[in-house]
Amino acid sequence: MATKKKLIFQSLDNLSKENFLSFCAALVDREGDRRVPQSKVEGLQRFEVTNVLVSTFDDEAPAIVSELLESVGCEDEAKKLVPEKHFVDKHRIQLIQRVTNIDPILEGLLERGVLQYGVYEEISQTSGTQDKMKKIYDLALRSGDDVKNIFMELLHQQESYLVKDLLKDP
Template identity: 25%
Template structure:
């Protein structure tokens, strides 16, 4: 089974790709020079994949070769700096295991793994729906992170109340990694609420 440690490394490498770079990345995922003996991910599954979905697809398809494939593609699109940065941050984490470093997404530190196995945003779902009033900047960040599509963004923004917006937003958080991105965005936009809920 694929070690979970590969998932945050993959996400760390891909999260800062610009939209056009992400499209190039997907294109090179079908390059035989990159894949060698590995099977390509079907084009139909790649086309609409967000960053979160892409991490899932790569782990499912390439298992222990996921990081190797990612590194090859990043070299092809001249973004080897992302691999180097993630490896540096990972090394720093190993030397400072008790230091929270939100620059590098990890499913344990960012998702609030001390809540009995339940993700922070799931545990505090009701309170967040009721208390978060300024939803627009959160939706902007989710759109920019490819967690939601432009179509979903438009439909959520059209809803009449912040509670309706938050409730519908939650229906789009369908993977653990997307929850992690949502948590990071909340930390940037609603830190007082996160601190309040974390203290309980």
Template identity: 35%
Template sequence: MPPKTAKKLLCNKLEDLSAENFKRFRTELVDRKDGVRMIQVEGKDVLEVSEVMVNVYTERNALKVAEEILREIRCKQDADELAEEAKKAGLCSSDGSSDEEHFVDRHRDELIQRVTTVPSILDKLLNAKVIQAETYDEIMSLRPTQAQMRRLYRDIGGGGRSAKDLFLQILKDQQRFLIDDLMKN
């Protein structure tokens, strides 16, 4: 019977990797520049790395990220097995998750109108290397905040789902009541 949680499933798959492949996995995870820092995973075991991934990416997305990384480090069979096990457990499917509209896309208009802390959001995205310094400066020069948010959306879209996940996490941290309100609707 497959494990019930994404963390268990991820932990089991990472335990199957050789020491060298696990090291490569951790390196690729940090190289993605979308939320995981070296200090979070350096010298950590599979359980700790699994916990970090679930905390940073959410359960559903942690499996997708792990699958992508396994493919990048040429562990295709492990990636295929992880995708199949996740699908069987009802936790994720490679083909379905990309079709689902992301929260920040679904609530784009509301977020553009209601987000007020654009500079601090930009600071976090710049630190995570989701946007570049030049983009940061261009967005900061725009007025009003709605124009800043529209431009930010244009740049976040190019970063894919991982960039949107990080953007959402920043919004949850800085605009908690707004995000709670949107999640209810």
């Protein structure tokens, strides 16, 4: 997987000279607590601007660069920097509110090794499906995309109509 520095550089490198200059102008004009003065980017090459971005904004750099690229009309490059949210994250509120067949999903998470037995018991003993779903999000789904993919498979099996309905929404 490419590093944030490499991704940012590739995005800036794909810009025309005019768009790169517009990007640098937007960067200098950007509001916020961490600002980049014009002297830090004026006359610099793309790799040097990349270094300034990463050293100034650290982990937030890809999102900030994406925002600035969008502001200068370079939406295609902006999309490359910020990955699309996983279905489970994108539809968190709807899933918490609408999943009803929670017990088989919990069983599946236990069987697939996503949940330890103690966590399974804690969630099972929680009253109300919405509270159970919130606990699943808090205790299991923070573990990454692999866990979210397993959860998604179980949702497809137990709540297929809900999943189909949510897939219709952009």
